[in-house]
Amino acid sequence: xxxxxxxxxxxxxxxxxxxxxxxxxxxxxxxxxxxxxxxxxxxxxxxxxxxxxxxxxxxxxxxxxxxxxxxxxxxxxxxxxxxxxxxxxxxxxxxxxxxxxxxxxxxxxxxxxxxxxxxxxxxxxxxxxxxxxxxxxxxxxxxxxxxxxxxxxxxxxxxxxxxxxxxxxxxxxxxxxxxxxxxxxxxxxxxxxxxxxxxxxxxxxxxxxxxxxxxxxxxxxxxxxxxxxxxxxxxxxxxxxxxxxxxxxxxxxxxxxxxxxxxxxxxxxxxxxxxxxxxxxxxxxxxxxxxxxxxxxxxxxxxxxxxxxxxxxxxxxxxxxxxxxxxxxxxxxxxxxxxxxxxxxxxxxxxxxxxxxxxxxxxxxxxxxxxxxxxxxxxxxxxxxxxxxxxxxxxxxxxxxxxxxxxxxxxxxxxxxxxxxxxxxxxxxxxxxxxxxxxxxxxxxxxxxxxxxxxxxxxxxxxxxxxxxxxxxxxxxxxxxxxxxxxxxxxxxxxxxxxxxxxxxxxxxxxxxxxxxxxxxxxxxxxxxxxxxxxxxxxxxxxxxxxxxxxxxxxxxxxxxxxxxxxxxxxxxxxxxxxxxxxxxxxxxxxxxxxxxxxxxxxxxxxxxxxxxxxxxxxxxxxxxxxxxxxxx
Amino acid sequence: xxxxxxxxxxxxxxxxxxxxxxxxxxxxxxxxxxxxxxxxxxxxxxxxxxxxxxxxxxxxxxxxxxxxxxxxxxxx
Numbered sequence: 001x002x003x004x005x006x007x008x009x010x011x012x013x014x015x016x017x018x019x020x021x022x023x024x025x026x027x028x029x030x031x032x033x034x035x036x037x038x039x040x041x042x043x044x045x046x047x048x049x050x051x052x053x054x055x056x057x058x059x060x061x062x063x064x065x066x067x068x069x070x071x072x073x074x075x076x077x078x079x080x081x082x083x084x085x086x087x088x089x090x091x092x093x094x095x096x097x098x099x100x101x102x103x104x105x106x107x108x109x110x111x112x113x114x115x116x117x118x119x120x121x122x123x124x125x126x127x128x129x130x131x132x133x134x135x136x137x138x139x140x141x142x143x144x145x146x147x148x149x150x151x152x153x154x155x156x157x158x159x160x161x162x163x164x165x166x167x168x169x170x171x172x173x174x175x176x177x178x179x180x181x182x183x184x185x186x187x188x189x190x191x192x193x194x195x196x197x198x199x200x201x202x203x204x205x206x207x208x209x210x211x212x213x214x215x216x217x218x219x220x221x222x223x224x225x226x227x228x229x230x231x232x233x234x235x236x237x238x239x240x241x242x243x244x245x246x247x248x249x250x251x252x253x254x255x256x257x258x259x260x261x262x263x264x265x266x267x268x269x270x271x272x273x274x275x276x277x278x279x280x281x282x283x284x285x286x287x288x289x290x291x292x293x294x295x296x297x298x299x300x301x302x303x304x305x306x307x308x309x310x311x312x313x314x315x316x317x318x319x320x321x322x323x324x325x326x327x328x329x330x331x332x333x334x335x336x337x338x339x340x341x342x343x344x345x346x347x348x349x350x351x352x353x354x355x356x357x358x359x360x361x362x363x364x365x366x367x368x369x370x371x372x373x374x375x376x377x378x379x380x381x382x383x384x385x386x387x388x389x390x391x392x393x394x395x396x397x398x399x400x401x402x403x404x405x406x407x408x409x410x411x412x413x414x415x416x417x418x419x420x421x422x423x424x425x426x427x428x429x430x431x432x433x434x435x436x437x438x439x440x441x442x443x444x445x446x447x448x449x450x451x452x453x454x455x456x457x458x459x460x461x462x463x464x465x466x467x468x469x470x471x472x473x474x475x476x477x478x479x480x481x482x483x484x485x486x487x488x489x490x491x492x493x494x495x496x497x498x499x500x501x502x503x504x505x506x507x508x509x510x511x512x513x514x515x516x517x518x519x520x521x522x523x524x525x526x527x528x529x530x531x532x533x534x535x536x537x538x539x540x541x542x543x544x545x546x547x548x549x550x551x552x553x554x555x556x557x558x559x560x561x562x563x564x565x566x567x568x569x570x571x572x573x574x575x576x577x578x579x580x581x582x583x584x585x586x587x588x589x590x591x592x593x594x595x596x597x598x599x600x601x602x603x604x605x606x607x608x609x610x611x612x613x614x615x616x617x618x619x620x621x622x623x624x625x626x627x628x629x630x631x632x633x
Numbered sequence: 634x635x636x637x638x639x640x641x642x643x644x645x646x647x648x649x650x651x652x653x654x655x656x657x658x659x660x661x662x663x664x665x666x667x668x669x670x671x672x673x674x675x676x677x678x679x680x681x682x683x684x685x686x687x688x689x690x691x692x693x694x695x696x697x698x699x700x701x702x703x704x705x706x707x708x709x
Contacts, residue, residue: 058664063657090692093666121691202656233669236656240663244671248690265693275680368695372683380697381684405661469658471684471697472665 001049002078003156006070006101007085008094009056010361010476012113016085016143017053018484020153037073038488044157052079058093059240060100061203065402074104075189075205080160081107083152088118088125088140089477091255095247096240102134102166103197104190109137109159111152116142117477122260130254135167144482166193170242173230177223184216200224202236265477269365278369285362290391293349297423300345308337324517331513335506338552339498343393343505346423347497348490350392355489359481364473371471377454378461380471383413387453390420394590395501396493397422398597409468412460414602415610418590419453419617421446424553425586431557432582436570441579449586452617500600501593508551508592515547521563535619536580537626539564539573549585551592556585576629580622588618634708638673638685639701646674647706654703662704665694673706 007013020042038053054073055066062068074082084101086094091112098110112118112125131138137155141148169175181196187210188195198206199220212220224235231238271277312333319326357363366388367381374380382404390397397417404410421429434442461468515521521544525532528543541563549556560581561567569578589611590598598607641647649671652659666689667673674688684695696704 059660061660063661063664090690092690093692123691234656234659237659237663240660241668244663244666244668251690269677273677273679273686275678278679364695368679368684368686371695371697372679372681375682375697375699380699381695468699469661470699471695472661472700473695474665475686475693475695477693 001047001080001157001160003049003051003153003160004074004079004082005051005053005085006074006082006097007056007113008058008087008090008097009066010474011056011085011087011094012143012479013056013085014053014485014488015482016111016113016141016149016152017051018482018488019143019146019149020051037069038492044153047157049157051083057097059097061201064405071205079106081109081156083109083111083156085111085113088112088115089121089123091118091123091125092247092251095250096243098134099168099243099246102136102164102168103194105164105166105194106190107160107162108164109139109152109156110134111148112138112140113143115140115148116145120261120263122258124256124258126254126256130250133167133250133253136164144479168246170239170246174227174238174242177227180223181216181220184213184219185210186213187211197239200227200235201239268478269475272362273365273368278365282366282369285357286388289353289357293346293353293392294423296349297346301341304341304345305337308333308341312337321513321517327513327517328510331510332506334513335509338509338555339502339505343424343497343501347393347396348494350389350423351396351493351497352486352490354389354392355486355493356481359479359486359489361476361478364475367471367473368475375468377416377457378468379409379412379416379457380468382471382473383409383416386413386417387420390417390422391426392423393497393501394418394420394422394594395497395597398594398601399496399500401601405469408464411602411606412457412464414598415460415613416453416457418594418598418610418614419449419456419587421449421586422553424591427554428557428585429582432560432569432578436578437575445582445586448583448621452587452621456613456617500597504592504596505552512548512551512555515544531619536584536622538577538581542581546584546588549591550589553585553591576626576632579629580626583625584618584622586618587621588615590614635705636707637702638687638696638704638706639698641673641675641685641701641706641708643675643677646672646709648672648709649704650707651705652703653705658700658703662696662700665696666690666692667694667696667704672709673704 005013005017017038020040037055039050041048041050054070057067057070060071060074062071082101084098086098101108112127118125127138127140137159139148139152139155141152178193178196178200181199182192185192185195189206189209195206195210199210227235227238233241272281312330315329315333316326319329321327321330363385366384370384371381374383386397386400389400394417397420398414401410401414401417404413429442429445433445524547525540525543528546529540532538532543533540542560545556545559545563548559560569564572566572595607595611598610635650649667649669652669671689676686676688676693678685682698684697685701686693686695
């Protein structure tokens with residue numbers, strides 16, 4: 001049997017899901033996306049039941065990627081019952097989705113989750129009355145405490161496969177119009193009325209699949225005109241208005257209102273969203289966050305790299321790198337070492353921290369606070385999340401851009417995120433500029449970087465005519481994150497990183513070993529000398545480090561020592577050269593893993609465009625630094 | 634008197650009268666519960682012409698100024 005969990009974002013659906021997944025025997029999930037669905041299996045009444053947790057959606061007319069995943073799943077797959085989860089404290093809005101789902105006339109139950117939040121807001125809901133009106137079973141739950149979850153599952157089980165009859169009707173003239181469209185429909189999805197409604201709503205999925213004969217088209221456009229004349233709104237919106245009206249009506253019929261309790265969220269928000277203190281705490285929180293990530297990462301990196309070093313020494317005894325096979329093995333070990341030893345110690349705490357900030361409800365508040373600044377560079381508040389993520393690693397940053405509402409915003413955000421210095425680039429900045437030129441100069445690099453991102457953002461916005469649609473985002477109440485949901489989120493995000501980045505890191509590491517084995521270094525150095533020596537005024541020997549840097553940014557630092565034959569860089573490179581080199585490394589070419597993520601999200605053309613732009617920007621910045629450096633030092 | 638939501642004042646409640654935007658715009662804000670005839674209460678505003686935080690049927694939504702410009706309201 002198959003249950004679908006469908007609900008609006010922030011309705012506590014995933015918390016509920018994790019409670020259910022506690023019964024599970026087998027777990028499986030679908031890789032490659034952060035905004036994807038999760039499947040879990042559990043045993044109920046001696047039957048294996050799989051339950052699918054679909055991404056939160058406000059309606060099944062999708063506006064963004066997550067909502068599209070949900071709609072496509074519902075439309076394309078078989079299931080036995082929908083468990084529609086609803087945040088009881090925002091009942092009227094949640095009911096709009098419920099009414100929309102009811103139109104499919106598929107087996108369904110309604111779960112009123114977060115009953116405690118509703119009570120705190122002074123709302124008491126009569127679930128029997130609601131059940132009578134909607135003609136489906138209604139169960140009350142408190143997901144994070146596990147209250148009512150079992151009852152919900154039992155109810156879903158006993159109502160699975162019982163087709164429901166939707167008793168909700170719109171105003172008469174709208175129903176008449178729907179009936180007229182129904183009469184012209186030959187193929188349908190779920191049922192004729194549902195298909196007619198979706199045609200009126202201009203759902204692209206249904207439009208693409210239901211062939212319209214000329215007559216139907218005429219009928220449809222005639223009806224649309226009629227509706228627009230009589231209702232004064234876009235005909236594609238009329239159904240939303242009908243549902244909204246009905247939902248408000250039902251909400252008032254089933255709810256009793258009393259005095260709300262003290263609102264904890266409001267008290268916290270008075271500080272965290274304050275026009276002054278809000279920004280103060282934002283800086284403190286972000287600063288603390290990065291500090292914790294690096295403080296946790298550093299010792300772990302130390303331990304892990306030592307283990308891998310020992311391993312590669314051990315293997316070298318049996319497979320010397322002077323042999324081809326030995327060089328391949330050492331490349332593989334180095335790749336694993338980079339992935340597990342260098343990247344993971346930082347990315348793991350970073351992802352845990354980010355998931356924590358997300359679950360507690362702080363991320364949308366950051367979007368609120370920084371929206372005005374993001375507007376200055378042509379983006380809006382939502383883009384801040386990929387940009388912040390980029391400081392940890394560009395790969396999850398690029399993957400998270402799929403949450404953006406439109407293609408143009410997604411492209412711009414992904415573009416700018418590749419410029420954000422990730423933890424690997426931070427290693428280079430700290431190891432070179434921080435170490436040889438001091439902390440202030442290192443800080444200057446970050447300032448230059450933010451400036452460049454702002455300028456690039458402005459330029460991108462100038463070039464594309466489509467203005468950003470702007471920010472509309474729900475600000476959920478604060479929640480104490482559950483360990484289960486936190487670890488699940490962390491695992492999914494980590495897996496994304498591992499799947500996208502690890503194979504590439506290992507393949508490129510082997511490639512580097514081959515370059516080394518066939519002694520191609522000198523050849524590469526000569527090939528790159530127009531850039532390294534002519535434009536940037538660097539020693540020719542650094543050429544090969546740039547190639548290494550494409551694979552993994554932090555390798556430039558390690559390979560620089562090797563290429564120059566010393567770990568005292570200052571004895572062979574001037575201060576200006578160190579600065580120029582670091583700036584070039586920070587900006588040029590996203591690493592291969594990032595390129596793979598870009599290609600996945602944006603396609604080849606845009607990926608090439610971004611890559612070429614980063615090289616040009618790097619050349620301009622590094623060259624300018626060379627000119628300025630000759631005057632300063 | 635009709636004003637744009639961006640000019641609305643903190644602590645006051647308004648009724649949505651007109652929406653000046655295409656279908657996508659209307660769908661996006663409808664998903665958040667903003668409909669013609671609906672009530673919106675301004676909770677706070679972010680500085681530097683940032684978004685407004687509003688209460689719509691007891692859910693809290695951040696609305697960017699560009700969006701707020703297109704929502705015309707009257708005070709209740």
